[in-house]
Amino acid sequence: MKVGPLIVAGYDCEIFEAGPGRVVRRSRDGRSLEREAAVMRHARRHDFPTPEIYDADGPDILMERVAGPSLFEETLRVPERAAEHGALLAGLLRRLSAVRAPGWLQAAPGRPGNRLLHLDLHPGNVLLTGDGPRVVDWANAARGAPGADTACTWLILATATVAEPSLGGKRPDLLAAFLDGVDPAAARPHLRAAAERRCGERDLPAGERDEIDRFLAREAGEESEESA
Known part of the structure; x- marks a missing residue:
């Protein structure tokens, strides 16, 4: 072209x-x-x-051509809207969970399903336009259970290396609002597969790999307490 x-x-x-x-x-x-x-x-x-x-x-x-800042850029610009942006991400995943995947799309590792998965739906891949959000970068798309997509976004929001001071301490608000809008129980079985995929990325900072290990350990502990 x-x-x-x-x-x-x-x-x-x-x-x-x-x-x-x-x-x-x-x-x-x-x-x-x-x-x-x-x-x-x-x-x-x-x-x-x-x-x-x-x-x-x-x-x-x-x-x-999509004109507008990414959700990540907008959250850094206005940290006070972090909770609103977490809810927006959750809403996008709920909408996507209603879309059946085409039969030719490869299956995601883990539990089977027939929904279209983005598997990288984080604030940097959501562009905010005058007509609403647009989701970009579908390179990881696959067919599977919606919980796999939720797990991927949850993991990134909880562990990604960001300029924490720029968020004005609002990162917990972003994550809490996201989790309020999804089903964490359905996502937990997919967290380890999401972590393995994330750790396989060639540009992932070493510090983030350590944070992922800590996150998995915390979630495993919480799951054990809930099932006790």
């Missing part, structure tokens, strides 16, 4: 200008993004908020 100037580059993909209201998302290693585009089209057909897809060809996706 013909592209214009580079807008932003990540370790996995680059985003280029592609005409009015459009961008091209291009994989840096040349891997095909056609499956990711098909997942986004499927989610959008089922009224889940993703950018519109216009075309996909090998490593390129031609898609709607």
